[in-house]
Amino acid sequence: MCLGIPATPCETSRELESQGDGYSVYCKRGRREAKEDRFSASIELQGDSKKAFFGVFDGHGGAKASEFAAQKLEKNILDELVRIKDETTVKEVVKQGYLKTDAEFSKEDDASGGTCCVTALIQNPNLVVSNAAIAVLF
Template identity: 65%
Template sequence: MEDRFSAVVDVEGDVKQAFFGVFDGHGGAKAAEFAAGNLDKNILDEVARRDEEDIKDAVKHGYLNTDSQFLKEDVRGGSCCVTALIRKGNLVVSNTGDCRAVMSRGGVAEALTADHRPSREDEKNRIESTGGYVDLVHGTWRIQGSLAVSRGIGDSHLKQWVIAEPDTNVVRIKPDHELLILASDGLWDKVGNQEAVDIAHRLCIGVEKAEPLSACKKLVDLSVSRGSCDDISVMLIQLGRYV
């Protein structure tokens, strides 16, 4: 199991601020462990240095600083990441790699991230423009015939092409923003966005007692029942408490 997670609530003593993350390690768990233990602090340090409107830049540098620190450890492996910073009524979702964030908005699934894979035209062009190549290996597009994701923390041997810069999406939290699902690709390779929202919605919205843990377990079990042999991590955040 190379996945790790981070959940920090009551940031700076404020019940309306929190940080959540899912980290999918490859080539060992070291990069995922490092990201889970350091990314939140690095992002919050950068946020403290900037005006509120520079939140995307703060998150970007938090990711890049975490990557730089991990590379100095001289340890092999890497990690995909998806994170959610909740601050001052905003949901700030970022990702590198193929961990994904999906929100339930009135019961309708809305992906807040796009997977970074070598098969994406823009990612393929970026890699090839810097001297790398993307190849189809046993049905999967890979960088240098090796890695099946194009962004992440670590991966020192491919760092020229596997960048740590995240894509970030800032959303003002509204009353119809019900749930946020953060998960590694072990879930998303077998379970659709709307399907995941439907299962979580049934157990958490409009019921006498919400069961987010049961929803996470059901999603994991569904992916396994469909043949997933990958590590699977699922985190569910109830957004209503942050409106």
């Protein structure tokens, strides 16, 4: 598993270590030939030092779904935060970001495999931790 900086291609090396401002990354490929897992992390979202996003994406049946989720899920959640200005809970915003990412991946021409996602959105005073699967297509 990986946790760290924005969608870094940790699949290209057996191990990866890196540090960001207030967090660190350690990524190690297991027994498989290719690394299927991905990660993303962003701090100071939208210029706010009290907002951050971290994600771990465990690939299944290849890296396509985990790569897609690592690149798109954060953006989709942030787009929902901007779009919805009413009393919608942050939990609902995160849910909608997941659903949008799943729908977008399902429309990809070469969509295959799947990914289990674990994310944390920090938006003072909220911490929303989520876990879901993105399209598994065989």
